[in-house]
Amino acid sequence: MTRPIYLDYAATTPLDPAVLAAMQPWLADKFGNPHSPHLWGYEADAAIEVARGQVAALLGAAAETVSFTGGATESVNWALKGVMTAPGQTRRRLVTLATEHSCVLETARWLESIGCALTIVGVRPDGIVDLAALDAAMGDDVALVSAMLVNNETGVIQPVADIAACAHAAGALMHCDAAQGFGKVDCTALGVDLLSLTAHKIYGPKGVGALYRRAGVALTPLLHGGGQEDGRSGTLSPALCVGLGTAAAIAGERMAIDAAHARALWDRLLGGIDVAYRVNGALTDRWFGTVNLGFPEVDPARLFSAVRDLAVSTGSACASASGRPSHVLAAMAGSVPGLRIGWGRFTTDAEIDTAAAVLTAAARRLHSRAA
Template sequence: MTGAIYLDYQATTPLAPEALAAMTPWLDPGFANPHSSHAPGRAARAAVELARDRVAAALGLGGGRLIFTSGATEAANMAIQGLMIAAPAGRRKIVTIATEHACVRDTALWLGSHGFECVLLPVHADGLVDLDAAAAEIDGTTALVAAMLVNNEIGVIQPVAALSALARAAGAAFFCDAVQGFGRVDLPAGACDMVAVSAHKLHGPKGVGALWLADGVEISPIIHGGAQEGGLRSGTLSPALCAGFGVAAALMTERRATDAEHVATLAEMARSCFGDWEINGSISGRYSGNLNLRRNGVDAARLISEVRGVAFSAGSACASGSGRPSHVLSALGLTDAEARASIRLGFGRYTSIADIERAAALIGEAANRQRALAA
């Protein structure tokens, strides 16, 4: 990280040494294709299945199937497109939230331009979904309701159980993007029909994620070829990436209480150090390792460029460089100027109190310089 203090845990997390150690044997000498029937292939397959068991156990949803993917974006597309394609003729509506990650929001909008009906539910000023609007839109024509557990930009925790109940009452399926909440925020038991997760958001490697499907849920494959992963996801799996994911998930379960206590301490310090900044999104109903902050008179893009000693962001890494204000912050009712004055700080297992204090000083000094020049 070239010595920079890393505060961008929502974009990706540092790779756990234990996960790296688990990956190395499957790069060399265990390089065999896990779909081959010879002995080295079977050994690689065993590593994949052990990893599958570990990730499924960490999810704690019981039963169902876990399909490995290249990441959560693919998992979300598999779930959404696969279910909508397989939906009966009378159910052509997908209902999701305006603040969803682009992998869900853009997929839903794409379906809306291809013969399906797409509804983006509004949120309140705190970022939480309008449940009255949800109740009005989720009806007998709805095939799927999709919602994040924890928002990637502002950290708010959506009422997944309430949205799932509305979906179930209407006979619709419920999909949850649990990427930012996996291992940090509980998924309500029995609420989800499909769940997407990603390894690199929990100290695992990039390039691998998973889609969990509850028993009885059927989707159509959107990738065709070799019929791997039970015919739902063609393509050769990487035993190394799967092994790293499995160990990262198991370690996350083992360390969950310790990590949560550490993050709470960091969050308290960060809120104190950034006391003259406003928090975007709910203050109480959020994952505390994500702070989206705003200070009038600040240009976040310039701030990120100027503060070379800290790695932080202005929102989703997927949308960085687009030049457009965050669709999440816009949905909260923020003006373009307020959105462009907002930064996101993400921290976790490997962040120290000293990191927070030093980062706050560097960011605060640069922000004060900007405001002084603008005065």
């Protein structure tokens, strides 16, 4: 069976061969527990600390502000729950956006169920928050604002630095879900207090992420135990941490190259589609490696079934698996439900040309049947 062309980079990315090579010693010979007081443990701990510094460097932060987690979802849970349930927390409201990932929205709703107040601010038709509406939602009861950097379904980039300024003006902390943005766009001047990231969106392994926490930000511990990671107890995997650190270092070196490659493939794909389509979301403030394409009068579910030669999706991986409609597109007035297509470092021109031809043929065929 021929495997479809992989165009679902927003769901996950292939493991970079250099990342795999860096991980392998820690999967085999160097198996020591990084928290053990002997040479095997010291070696593993040193490798983890190098990785911590590599992640921190891509944030323009000090290494001690980065804690490793099991992924972005865990990091988001720690940030939101950690702030809202911190001892002495007197502010009881959380503010977030309607287009956030489900790990933010579901965590926020859980916090609401235990007594926190929740405000969800809408977005404009292009998927970007109206800063005036956000400012109007602020108040002296807001403890935390959470906003995604790069949207996982549309690629739209939120003005996180401006959102952070709005939060800080109200005396609130600012959290950013940067799972889709870390390693792709500059994260050194966002002005946030907390930031969540993951490895597998930047050609690293699944199962590891990190939380950046500005010095002085108090959080309730996520996991109690041996006290590792200052509130996230548990034995760290040196291999996974090294994988994230190496992926971050490579991403930093290649950021301009990868961005230029993504933009060239964006132009190639959209230029090669020869039927009417609509890009859902802003055309300029975005990551050009993700596009959500709607085709007028073509049912997205039928289109998805008609392009089996392409590994694409109808939204986020978690929503697609459950069959839920996209809450992101629902929040964007005038959007046309369609397909999420993503490409990256290892995508070729030939693959994009094939994708454009397959999408064109399928959309034409389905449109003619609907006529």
